[in-house]
Amino acid sequence: MDHSLMSVRGLRAGLASAVLVLGAAGAVQAQTAEQAINYRKGVMQVQAWHFGPLVQMVKNARPFDAALVARNAAVLESTGRMVVEGFTPGSDAGNTRALPAIWKDAAGFKAAADRFTGDAAKLVAVARSGDEKATRAQIAEVARHCGSCHDNFRAK
Numbered sequence: 648m649d650h651s652l653m654s655v656r657g658l659r660a661g662l663a664s665a666v667l668v669l670g671a672a673g674a675v676q677a678q679t680a681e682q683a684i685n686y687r688k689g690v691m692q693v694q695a696w697h698f699g700p701l702v703q704m705v706k707n708a709r710p711f712d713a714a715l716v717a718r719n720a721a722v723l724e725s726t727g728r729m730v731v732e733g734f735t736p737g738s739d740a741g742n743t744r745a746l747p748a749i750w751k752d753a754a755g756f757k758a759a760a761d762r763f764t765g766d767a768a769k770l771v772a773v774a775r776s777g778d779e780k781a782t783r784a785q786i787a788e789v790a791r792h793c794g795s796c797h798d799n800f801r802a803k
């Protein structure tokens with residue numbers, strides 16, 4: 648059989664099943680403000696889950712583990728890139744603590760997210776280098792970004 652024909656058939660079958668899966672996940676429907684709010688809170692919950700053990704290490708409430716820092720910081724680097732996406736137009740109202748400043752100063756909010764993502768990426772590299780002191784300092788640096796973004800863009 649002709650190989651190019653075979654791969655076209657394979658591609659068609661793959662696309663057909665991908666469309667089925669997307670349909671089941673509701674992705675073919677419009678994304679509502681409520682979904683956006685749930686999405687960004689989910690992103691934040693993931694961040695809190697992966698950052699918690701690192702904060703415990705800095706507080707000496709848990710043994711230092713460079714491999715775990717590198718792994719969790721890599722998650723934060725990814726979620727950092729997801730943050731802005733969850734703040735869609737019109738999702739300022741609802742069950743949310745997001746402040747209007749996020750939409751009024753969209754560039755400032757994005758810059759805060761980018762700083763966080765950049766320092767999470769740096770944390771991955773520092774943790775992999777095996778320098779414990781520098782890793783601890785960089786964890787504190789990332790924590791500062793969580794705090795300052797919440798101060799500026801999240802209601803108390």
Ligand code: HEC
Pocket residue numbers: 684687688689691692694695698723730742743744745746756759760761763789790792793794796797800801
């Ligand atoms: C660029 C800004 C920004 C950064 C950086 C950021 N957050 Fe947030 N975070 C927010 C905003 C805005 C909300 C409010 C979301 C809402 O209520 O819609 C929030 C909400 C949360 C929540 C509550 C989620 C919920 O279920 O209501 C937690 C927990 C959280 N953040 C943890 C963290 C941690 C931990 C970090 C750092 C590792 C972090 N955030 C970094 C902006 C940020």
